Amino acid sequence: SLAHLFWRGSFGAAVAGVPAAALAWTLAVLLVPGPGPTGWVAWWPGIATLAVAVLGPGVAAAWQHRLPRRRRSVGRERARWRRRWATRVIFEVTACAAAIGGIIVLRRQGGGGDLYTSAAPLLVAVPAVIVVLRLYQPLLRGLARASARRRGVIGFLGLTRAAQATATLALPAITLVLTLTMAAFTIMVRDAVVRGEIAASWQETGADVALTYSPGFGAGPAAVRAFAAVPGVQHAAMAVELPLDLTGGQRVTAIAVDPASYAALVASTEGYSPVSPALLTQVPGQAAVPVLASPAAAAILGRQGSVPIAAQQGLPALRVRVSGELQSTPALPGGGTFLVLPLSAIGGVGAPVNVMLLTGPSIDVSRLHAVQATMPGADDLTITTRSQVLQELTGAPLQHGTFLIFTLAIVCALALALAVMLLELALSTADRELTMAKLATMGLDERQRVRLSVLEAFPAIAASAVAAVACAIALPRLVAPAINLSAFTQSQTSVPLRPDFASFLLPLAGLLVVTVIALAYEIRSRRGRVAATLR
Known part of the structure; x- marks a missing residue:
């Protein structure tokens, strides 16, 4: 029954989810000093996350195996498709309008609200994700038609399978844009703080070492x-x-x-x-x-x-x-x-x-x-070093705590990007295994199947890279009026945000390497199981 499927899926997720939540709570208590959170407001994000992680697989299993509806006519199917298309367009337009409105409010308030400032990467990434989702499949279909005229079969098959991927399989890869944008934004702010502190040290001393005598000496x-x-x-x-x-x-x-x-x-x-x-x-x-x-x-x-x-x-x-x-x-x-x-x-x-x-x-x-x-007259001479001034700025409790949070945010964003990429590979494992078994019986060797699998996963990573680059370029221009780093630099001199392309291009390259290794291991581990897979 559907209830049994729901229970089995939720129980399997709870076996891993509940110990993971307990471990996360223990690490939070040990790593973060001070009293623990109190009240429902402090606990509900973790409880909601655990509930989704435990109940989500059960709901997905029950929904996937629900009883099919009666076959509808072609006209009703077209009307249903139009309703889905209109619903998606309304949702995308509403999300873009909300994101653009949030960016406008962020620029006008000049960083007065922490909510909008913290949500800046999300506000910029939402329109980029929607545009990429709209252009993803049409562009791949065009590339697949162009590759059909070439002699090689790997390019045509890989692009065709990537273009035919459902939105459920494409969305996890597109969410890489959100995590990479968050990591890029955090690194940009951190670099701006470092540059501001260096500029403040120069403004205070004037040189690496300043020797100043008292008046009259x-x-x-x-x-x-x-x-x-x-x-x-x-x-x-x-x-x-x-x-x-x-x-x-x-x-x-x-x-x-x-x-x-x-x-x-x-x-x-x-x-x-x-x-x-x-x-x-x-x-x-x-x-x-x-x-x-x-x-x-x-x-x-x-x-x-x-x-x-x-x-x-x-x-x-x-x-x-x-x-x-x-x-x-x-x-x-x-x-x-x-x-x-x-x-x-x-x-x-x-x-x-x-x-x-x-x-x-x-x-x-x-x-x-x-x-x-x-x-x-040595007592009347004062020696001031820029390194000492810079150390006082960087060693302040505010900078130390903020940089620790920055580092944790970057690590969490990159870990989430890796988890999302592995999730996408896991969601398409069954379909990919059957396809590779059929292609093996048609004469494709192991190296060609690895190349085909990589080419099938590469467009999603490339789309994420394009969207992440666009977000990294747009972020400094859009959120600069709302960012005030004077609390860190102890100076009113503005420090511009600069996009750091290495902050997300290197993680993307790492994700691509992990994808290649995972797909190669998956195909080689199933060597000799082609007949069993086909049966």
Whole structure:
């Protein structure tokens, strides 16, 4: 009876499902610290999942063996087909409209709601899945007709069988789009957080190592040479920072640098405006000193002609002209109103160097501290390393917990994609076994049958790859206004999301390899059972 079939199917699923649920609950308790969930709201997703896993096979078995209905006329069959077609179209249009509406709400609210932000990969993947399902079978039928004119039989048979696959067998492969999109989105956000933290570390220090003296103190030429000779230093730039009062009461920060070394150091940093040494080179016969000004300082000084600056801070009277603008400078990472002028303009005064910037991938920090200990005024010198700032950002509890969740999400998504692919192979095992047995009696050898099975499964993976690529390209453009990573980077500077094609192309390649191995093992394990299968 149908009740007996339902009981047998559900009992077989419960034998595996209930222990798996108990194991999952135990792992959740052991891996996630803190008190366990309380209330029905926290438990219903797991209970619903277990109920579907246990009752689903029984329902499927009973539905498959239900009594057939009376044979209907051709007209009624066509009307039934039209109703199914109309129902499917209405469902697809409604799903696309809901997904597009969710994306619009997500962009307008700017990341204010966690629900829409978390559902972003699903909202983008739903239209892609529907389009792929619509184009999947017609495209394969066209390829099968084209392959019929070729001499080989493998291409024609594989494409024909893939085109004749029912939606029940095609849907598990298409759901790969959802899991791969989730994995790609998670990796994109993780990479954006890492890039944002790196950018924030550059903005805070200005270089790999920043040496700053207290007001009124500075380093002499010997100290500058000693710090620049530390192992690992590739570029070194010294600067003299002084506050200057302009006409009208405005105050700017004057930064005197050597143009060549400063330009080389800026070129080795990230996120700072490049500098051309020619803009800081004084033209012979011209009394005005060329300076690079921040936008605020350029607005104060003006762009036309030269501006006099009275003698102050031990500096002589200067006449400066703005030769260009700088949005930012490593010598003043916090930003502000500043002027960058050549060190030769104040070279005769001999002002002590109070800022030194060093860049290099592997600067010996311990040697820097050793050199600092030998210098006079060591207590007035502060050494700030970018690696330490970056470690403070990446080692914060928020980043650590979020990256752990990201890793678990990626692993779960890839595991689900593998399970879906194996499920599709399992659903088509009986039909594939009978077909391969018939083809074996018609002369196809084992290698040809493996190629045929792989070609039959390949279109579903290829369709998933196309949809996943489209989702990965569309995700950054659609959800970027709703993503705010300032909580991780401790900076208001926006970090763009970039699609990482390796995040889903490599898993797809792995799934294809697993498919080939599984099909080859399946065909070889049934060697010599052709007659039994046919009987």
